[in-house]
Amino acid sequence: MKRILVIAAILCSSLMVLQSCSSTKNASAGASLKRGNVTGNWVLNDITFEGVPAANVKSLFNEASYKCFIGSTWRLTNSGNGSYMLPGTTDCPSRTQDIFWSVSTTDETFQFKKLNEGDKAKNVTEGYRLILSHADDNNLTLKSPVEYGSSSAYIVLNYTKAAK
Known part of the structure; x- marks a missing residue:
């Protein structure tokens, strides 16, 4: 029963609602992170874990x-519209998801909402808030906070800028 509760807590935590993340300081070389650092096309090359075993992240x-997100392409336009495309493998179907995204420079977070056909971003109340850990011309690192046991842990998403 305890294991089911831990797994449920991890799954629920990965569904971070926009207002559920605390602020964190920037890990890049002291430069302030901003929307322009994130705009562009990115490939999610690697996912690592801090404080949580990968086997517990469903x-x-x-x-x-x-695992289905590794190799995904994220298109983030300056207007806030965007999408991510899962590449598709034997175990993971190919899929494109429209999103509306933003960056909070105050608490250095990256937020996005999933948009289904006909949705307007202003009417979607749930989304995801990730810590914008690092962003430069070629690399982007986002951390998705999750609860594991009684402490916080992170799913770390490592992106590289897609070739033009």
Whole structure:
């Protein structure tokens, strides 16, 4: 029963609502992170874990296994519109998800809402808030907070800028 509760807590935590994350300081070289650091096309190359075993993470963004996101392409336009495309493998179907995203420079977070056909971003109340750990011209690191046991842990998403 305890194991089911731990797994449920991890799954629920990965569905972070926009207002559920605390602030964290920037890990890049002291430069202030801003929207322009994030705009562009990114490839999610690697997912690592801090404080939680990978085997305990069953899904990411209430979508699919975190493994399905490796190799995904994220398109983040300056207007806030965007999408991510899961590449598709034997175990993971290819899928494109529209999103509306923003960056909070105050608490250095990256937020996004999933948009289904016909949705307007202003009417979608749930989304995800990730810590914007690092962003430069070629690399982006986001940390998704999750609860594991009685402490916080992170799913760390490592992106590289996609070739033009």
